[in-house]
Amino acid sequence: MKKEMICIICPRGCSLCADVQGNVVTVSGNACPKGLEYAVNECTNPVRTVTATVRVANRYNTMASVKTATPVAKDAMMTVMQALRQTCVQAPVHIGDVILEDVCGSQIVITKEVL
Numbered sequence: 042m043k044k045e046m047i048c049i050i051c052p053r054g055c056s057l058c059a060d061v062q063g064n065v066v067t068v069s070g071n072a073c074p075k076g077l078e079y080a081v082n083e084c085t086n087p088v089r090t091v092t093a094t095v096r097v098a099n100r101y102n103t104m105a106s107v108k109t110a111t112p113v114a115k116d117a118m119m120t121v122m123q124a125l126r127q128t129c130v131q132a133p134v135h136i137g138d139v140i141l142e143d144v145c146g147s148q149i150v151i152t153k154e155v156l
Contacts, residue, residue: 044084048076059084088112091121095140096129097155105134105155109147117145125149132156 042062048055048071057070059080068080082088090112094104113121124144132155134140141149 050075050079087115093125098129106153110150111147113145
């Protein structure tokens with residue numbers, strides 16, 4: 042199976058072509074080793090950093106931005122979003138505060154200070 046993609050690791054944005062044959066991934070088009078690693082990971086175990094917002098309970102019409110501390114499996118993104126929809130924090134919150142400990146193997150951290 043052939044898969045074409047654009048590498049997002051560096052600003053160069055190489056056009057990659059990955060050929061997957063069983064457990065072997067052959068990559069072409071990469072200008073650096075990071076592109077090779079990106080394409081192999083994208084074909085075997087794609088992961089994403091999830092960014093979103095959560096409600097702040099004690100502030101009118103206020104949301105706080107959050108993200109996963111580490112990337113999660115691409116197929117677990119909707120599970121993360123479901124957990125975030127059910128989450129509400131109390132101000133004050135500070136950048137880096139952990140609001141959820143283990144959601145699909147990652148912590149959820151605040152990325153916007155709300156005082």
